[in-house]
Amino acid sequence: MGVLNEKPLLILGGGLMGLAIAHELAQRGKRVEVLSRSRSEAAGFVAAGMLAPHAEGLQGDLLNLGQSSLQRHPTWIKSIETNSKMSCGLKTCGIVVPFESHQDCESYPTYKFGKKLKRNELLKEVPGISEKWKLGLLFKQDGQIDNRRLLMRALEKACVELGVHFQEGVEVIEIIKDLHKFNGVKIKDINGNINHLKSDEAVLCCGAWSKQIFKTLPIFPVKGQMLSIQGPKQILKRIIFGPGIYLVPRDDGLIIVGATSEREAGFQKGLTPKGQRELQKGIQSLMPELNQLPHMERWWGFRPCTPDEGPLLGMSSINGLWLATGHHRNGVLLAAITAELIGKSICSTPLSNEECSLLSQFRWDRFKKHSQNDFEVE
Ligand SMILES: Cc1cc2nc3c(=O)[nH]c(=O)nc-3n(C[C@H](O)[C@H](O)[C@H](O)COP(=O)(O)OP(=O)(O)OC[C@H]3O[C@@H](n4cnc5c(N)ncnc54)[C@H](O)[C@@H]3O)c2cc1C
Incomplete structure (x- = not known):
């Protein structure tokens, strides 16, 4: 009953990260609402679906993140397949x-x-x-x-089965904050109506378009x-x-x-x-x-993409607004670990030392340290 009165956590963007995180949070009992401008433009429907941290020649922290995600894929995919009753076409084909x-x-x-x-x-x-x-x-x-034909559809179905609410054709046009605290979003529906949707928590998953609503993100x-x-x-x-x-x-x-x-x-x-x-x-x-x-x-x-080609994960400079974006050419690979790290953080589930360390490497403010950077990060 308490859950029904709670304001839903908003997922901004219903592409691969949005769906993966909505699914994870719904499994953890959170009330979730996905705001999606257009499912068909999502890179999740475009990608080749390779899980390739080694073949891509990743290095350093990104290689660690990719390897950790690769390990999680069988369990992650199993949960999606169980909840959706659909196959995702996972294959360790080499x-x-x-x-x-x-x-x-x-x-x-x-x-x-x-x-x-x-x-x-x-x-x-x-x-x-x-x-x-x-x-x-x-x-x-x-x-x-097989992300294009199977995974994305299975994720959508699994989310629906778990009670995730979707608003399709809705564009987030502004993030509303009260000082540094997240207070909701301004949205435009397909008829051009503008509304303020209040919430205390959201995850920004707008992929390549993330900068359009959060101007200082280096994406x-x-x-x-x-x-x-x-x-x-x-x-x-x-x-x-x-x-x-x-x-x-x-x-x-x-x-x-x-x-x-x-x-x-x-x-x-x-x-x-x-x-x-x-x-x-x-x-x-x-x-x-x-x-x-x-x-x-x-x-x-x-x-x-980001300047170092690694994702932005964790809390943003606005309290209550989480980031899960910037996965560049490895988003399918990194979806499993992203969903788990963000899901656990939001639900205050303790993270292992390895998970804490991975999250800390991909904070948004790592770009603040480089003054020669093209981006000014707030
Ligand atoms: C050609 C290509 C090949 C790729 N191949 C691979 C691969 O083999 N392996 C791999 O691991 N990765 C691959 N990727 C990368 C992977 O597809 C992406 O990293 C991943 O899809 C990013 O997920 P996302 O949710 O951040 O963005 P997306 O999947 O693009 O989703 C973003 C969603 O946000 C919505 N949105 C944007 N702005 C707003 C707004 N203002 N309001 C509401 N909604 C909004 C969009 O409509 C979209 O649906 C490839 C990508 C491309 C383009």
């Missing part, structure tokens, strides 16, 4: 990173976590890989999730274009992660090809001939025979 020289291979930041493959072993793992790749690193522990968009091709089942068993191009095989033979990384594009929507040519050239450089297969879809989206 990722192969090909190299042209021993020097490139041995200087890869995550070299020590992989298995070195000679040319004949590389060919065995990836039949048809182009001749220019002389060796490879196999990261067996990395994998994928900017990095556009990515993708395409998919249809092959026969099992045409590839591993993901291949080449420089600037990757191929992610799903169980039914669909291969996701990604992705451009366009910082200069800002929020410019749409596909471009240059971006699509880049993907085509990338396929040619990895596995030329795949260019014979039929193309299925082409799409694009915006990664939420």
Whole structure:
């Protein structure tokens, strides 16, 4: 009964982080309301779904965060699958990173976590890989999730099953604070009506658009274009992660090809001939025979990036307003740990020493320390 009278905690943005945190909080018994401008623009529906802290060559604190999240994925996904009664397509399929020289291979930041493959072993793992790749690193522990077709929908369903309330087509246009205390948001609905929604607590999960409502956050968009091709089942068993191009095989033979990384594009929507040519050239450089297969879809989206490419996690400068944004190209990987860290913090569940340390590395005010930074963080 007490719960019903309580003002709901607001989730600003119903993309991947918004849904993951809403799900986590609802499981912990919190009353949650998701304010979502447009589900279809979420990068959660765009991503390739790689779980690739090692193949991406992450380093330092971001590698630790990624590895901790990777470990949590099986349990996290199980909870979503149980609550939604849907599958999410989690697969520890392993990722192969090909190299042209021993020097490139041995200087890869995550070299020590992989298995070195000679040319004949590389060919065995990836039949048809182009001749220019002389060796490879196999990261067996990395994998994928079918975020676009399964995970996002399963998360939405799990949230609904747990009683999360959604307002779709609602834009947060202002954060309201009383001195430094969060006091709610101003929202605009699809008919243009503006209302003040009061609440003491919210989580900002607006992805690449986060800066539009919290002007001093150091977040900017990095556009990515993708395409998919249809092959026969099992045409590839591993993901291949080449420089600037990757191929992610799903169980039914669909291969996701990604992705451009366009910082200069800002929020410019749409596909471009240059971006699509880049993907085509990338396929040619990895596995030329795949260019014979039929193309299925082409799409694009915006990664939420920060100056050090790590996320912003934890309480903001406004008391009661939490941050879970800036996950750049690793949001699918980092969703499990983000939901757990933010969920536990909000519910005052004790964090382990490791969790405290991870959270402290990704606070928003780490950017305050660098005066040469482009951003002035409040
Ligand atoms: C091309 C591409 C490939 C990627 N591949 C991978 C990958 O293989 N592996 C991986 O781990 N990650 C990958 N990512 C990254 C991952 O998709 C993102 O890091 C992640 O989706 C970010 O989640 P988010 O919830 O912060 O943002 P989003 O999923 O973008 O959601 C933000 C939501 O906020 C809403 N919103 C914005 N402003 C407002 C407002 N004012 N009011 C209300 N709602 C608002 C938007 O409508 C949107 O629905 C990829 C991203 C891209 C673009």
